[in-house]
Amino acid sequence: MKTEQQLDAMISQLAPALEPQRDLWPDISARLEPRQRRGYGAWLGVAAAAVLTLWFWPQQLVQVPQLAQNGPVAVSNEPQVQQAEAQVPMANADVSLLAVSEQLSRQLNEEQTRQLKALQKIPDGFSDWSQQIAIWNKAQAQIELALAFQPDNQKLIQQLQRLQQQQLSYIAKLVETSELT
Amino acid sequence: MQQQVETWVNQAKKGDQQAFYQLYHQFKGRVYAICLRLLADRSQAEDATQEAFVRAWQQLPGFRGDSSFSTWLHSISSRTAVDIWRKNKVMRLVVDEEPEEQGYFDAPEMPQLEQAILRLPAQARAVFVLFALEGYQHNEIADLLGIAEGSSKAQYHRARQLLRSWVDEN
Numbered sequence: 550m551k552t553e554q555q556l557d558a559m560i561s562q563l564a565p566a567l568e569p570q571r572d573l574w575p576d577i578s579a580r581l582e583p584r585q586r587r588g589y590g591a592w593l594g595v596a597a598a599a600v601l602t603l604w605f606w607p608q609q610l611v612q613v614p615q616l617a618q619n620g621p622v623a624v625s626n627e628p629q630v631q632q633a634e635a636q637v638p639m640a641n642a643d644v645s646l647l648a649v650s651e652q653l654s655r656q657l658n659e660e661q662t663r664q665l666k667a668l669q670k671i672p673d674g675f676s677d678w679s680q681q682i683a684i685w686n687k688a689q690a691q692i693e694l695a696l697a698f699q700p701d702n703q704k705l706i707q708q709l710q711r712l713q714q715q716q717l718s719y720i721a722k723l724v725e726t727s728e729l730t
Numbered sequence: 731m732q733q734q735v736e737t738w739v740n741q742a743k744k745g746d747q748q749a750f751y752q753l754y755h756q757f758k759g760r761v762y763a764i765c766l767r768l769l770a771d772r773s774q775a776e777d778a779t780q781e782a783f784v785r786a787w788q789q790l791p792g793f794r795g796d797s798s799f800s801t802w803l804h805s806i807s808s809r810t811a812v813d814i815w816r817k818n819k820v821m822r823l824v825v826d827e828e829p830e831e832q833g834y835f836d837a838p839e840m841p842q843l844e845q846a847i848l849r850l851p852a853q854a855r856a857v858f859v860l861f862a863l864e865g866y867q868h869n870e871i872a873d874l875l876g877i878a879e880g881s882s883k884a885q886y887h888r889a890r891q892l893l894r895s896w897v898d899e900n
Contacts, residue, residue, distance in 0.1 A: 551894045551897050556843075556893060556894050559842075559897065560843065560862055562843075563843060563844060563863065564763070565759075565760055565763065566759025566760045566762070566763050567762050567763040567766055568759050569759075569776055569779060570772065571776065573758065573762075573776055573779055573780050573783075574751060574754055574755075577780050577783045577784060577787075578747065578751070581784065581787050582787075582788075584745030584791070
């Protein structure tokens, strides 16, 4: 049996590099995405992924809804309602996830609005974008409030998903049109 | 060379894939060595090497140069290989007691110790490679591999014992 010192000596002589037997670059090259400027397109992709991940992860077995084809879901213009900051007792992990998702959703909305305000030129047909966004935000806030009381209500969850998808689609179309003009 | 690497890194950060190819060409051997020694499987090591470079490309804009590019890439490579190692661990149906059969250690061109490392049981091999060759501490290895620090030390001792006996066989 080799001594510890002999083993250490052999370890120190190991080659720092071993050459792969085939050329790995073509596969790597095919997977390298071009660097993009931090534009709206990339940001929207991240936003969409964040929203979808937040919703599909905790809900298990909730059927993925189709992207709504019609306009915003009808929302009553009831008097102002305190948003999800309302302190509601939440007992289980699902509710905690819901709270986190609501927080992130709000941050997402704020970021959306900030980015949209930075657009140099608003394309025709989108002049009322801020009102449209406000309607979606208000609708989402109301559903979030309802979800705070009924966190397992699948219809509410699906309705919120649809609203978020509609909002993202609208912004995507706005940005796309803006870049074309 | 260091200056040349920095130039390639800066160009690759801006999206220059040709510069990134130069980095790949320069470091592929080291990355592959980490992956092969950790995984003891040529095909998986190739996959891990590719994945490590793709991750490096993705994370390169955030590389600030606090450490050398080589160190940074080593870290990505180790973690990438460990990710695959952990997936393998989940897939393993039998307790890791006997040395595994691998096809690679038949390769006569490899040094005796290199072949012996590839013969080690998976956990002992991972601990040995990370500690003895990559410079990780046992507490870091414990975190990486999802084992207790004491287990890491025990596996390292076990690996050395096996290596000493195997290398002596021939």
